[in-house]
Amino acid sequence: MSGSADQASVRGSRCASRASVIEIAGLTPTVSVTAAPAWDSPETEELFASACGDCHSNLTKWPWYTNVAPVSWLTQRDVEEGRSTLNLSELGTTEVEVGEIAEIIREGEMPPWQYTLVHGGARLSDQEKEALISGLQASLSGTVSSESAADEGAEETGAEDDD
Ligand code: HEC
Numbered sequence: 001m002s003g004s005a006d007q008a009s010v011r012g013s014r015c016a017s018r019a020s021v022i023e024i025a026g027l028t029p030t031v032s033v034t035a036a037p038a039w040d041s042p043e044t045e046e047l048f049a050s051a052c053g054d055c056h057s058n059l060t061k062w063p064w065y066t067n068v069a070p071v072s073w074l075t076q077r078d079v080e081e082g083r084s085t086l087n088l089s090e091l092g093t094t095e096v097e098v099g100e101i102a103e104i105i106r107e108g109e110m111p112p113w114q115y116t117l118v119h120g121g122a123r124l125s126d127q128e129k130e131a132l133i134s135g136l137q138a139s140l141s142g143t144v145s146s147e148s149a150a151d152e153g154a155e156e157t158g159a160e161d162d163d
Helices: 003-012 018-025 042-051 076-085 098-106 113-118 126-140
Strands: none
16 A cells, blocks of 8 residues: 555646546536635635635535545545535535634644645644634625524525525
8 A cells, every 4th residue: 555655746746637537526617606705805715725625615626636546635525525514605505603613723623634634735824724714704704604503594694595
């Protein structure tokens, strides 16, 4: 098994054809963004994109290794589960509270460590964590619930789409 010995080269070679990788991963190359946040700054958007966006938006950048099995740094399942919990390309669908997002970032639960092994850019310093947290708080206020929604269904935020 030499899979993990190749991490350094994995990081250095992301130039494989994205189109074919996307096909192999079985997803359509069409990116749909139905309701993205009004980012408070380009820095927040960039931090989110590099640390979270592959799994929590529709703007996933499939790396070439998605094509090589078995690899578990970024799988279609991660992306599907991640998007179904929190998808900043489809804000109306998300039920996660901003406070919960902040906690998860602060505690280093997200991004998943296996992912950061290969996606070095996703690793957040303490300073970046705080910047991302306050940026998300500013960007998401009013779009995802900011208080604990004790009563499920009690509050509906923003536009409601039924697909
Ligand atoms: C490699 C894919 C991946 C990346 C990158 C990633 N996540 Fe996740 N995230 C997931 C998956 C899968 C889940 C659902 C399963 C779970 O909770 O572990 C999840 C769940 C969550 C949840 C809900 C947790 C809960 O207990 O309800 C939050 C909030 C979250 N992620 C925030 C983030 C933030 C913020 C970032 C960036 C700092 C990030 N994630 C990066 C895959 C990812």
